[in-house]
Amino acid sequence: MTGTPGTGRSPDGAAFIIAGLLVAFGAVLLWDASLIPDKGGYAGIGPAAMPKVVGWGLIALAAATVAGAFKGRLAAVPRQNPVPLLLIGAGLIAQIALLHPAGFALATGILFAATAAAFGKRNLLLTLPLGYALAFGIYGIFDGLLRLNLPGGWLETLVYGG
């Protein structure tokens, strides 16, 4: 722990969110391990042993994170700009959701436009077709040259064949 010691700031909110997520992950691991019928076997160690160790370890690390936040020993978090993060996240969710109904090219074009918007290019009339064209070309490479099946939309199926 070599953060900036004693900066005098109030405890960081982010540290508590991180600690909460760690506790949640550790609790899920412990809960799942408790469902495993663990006979122990010859060595007394079965498949449930490691998740239990990791789960308790995560909870201990969460406690250490909270303690570090109170003592101000954690590294300072740089200022973040939330809007681009939300844009990229929304684009990623839209891509995953649209991948099968709308096809690879359209879904990835939307992700491209959202990412471009996050980086400051808000002109959707330019970025949407550009992203669509790029993803269309990538689909062609994967489908034609590498014979990898990406989920195709109606236009991909029309041009490159099913």
Added chain:
Amino acid sequence: MSTFEFLLQGLGTAMQPMILLYALIGVTLGTAVGVLPGIGPALTVALLLPVTYGLDPAGSLIMFAGIYYGGMYGGSTTSILLNTPGESASIVTALEGNRMAKAGRGGPALATAAIGSFVAGLLATLALAFLAPHIVKLALVFGPREYFALMMLAFVTVSAAFGESTLKGLTSLFIGLGLATIGIDSLTGQARMSFGVPQLLDGIEVTTLAVAMFALGECLFVAAQTHGLDDKVEAIKGSVRMTAADWKRSSARLAARVGHRLSHRGHARRRGRHREFPQLRHRKAHVASPGGVWPRCHRRCCRA
């Protein structure tokens, strides 16, 4: 020695012009496909399997070797320029090489990766040819205790040596261990953390995680720091050839690692100057200490 004879026979086959051409085609194709993030050497070989259908066994095997090495090398390009490792082997290249590219030294970084791949590949192949029978004996001696010790060494190294905070390192180590428990336990066949979802039974692949952490992480990090478009694209400056200074630096680093602990004197000299009396170098600070009352240096090298 029969190893030599077999090796010479193989080299004689490989030296035929057509075979060399196949090797060239294989390396080019392998690099082109290996550059794509998320497609590692093994997948590259699998993808390009149909290309070699028309060749004789020697030609197709050598082309596969070319594809494999091309794929191994191709991952370093995206690692350096985009901070996106194509497979698990080039994650370390992303850690170091991308920093070089951001400092405007992308050309030398690419050249170092290429030449490093060549030298290391050559040495590894030679070692494999000659040392493999002996290393097998060593590998068979390795039991559970030795594997456990190796794992502990790896875990301690990544959590303590990488990054600036041990807490962060340990936290990421445990998150990784937690993610690794997802799927079917390889020893007992017990499904863990799958919640009845069949897709989770296979676990989470290293490549998926590497792309998610490095490519997406880099993208989100840069996006969160931008305030408008004040970013600039860092051109690949500098010659792609390594200069004499680069050669010197790369080899000096290697030699330095070897000789690092060998001499107290060299160690102290490399570590630089005295902490409290920066006008003096370490050894001078000790020698010049009047009557032995000169404050002790806090550096580890001077405690000996």
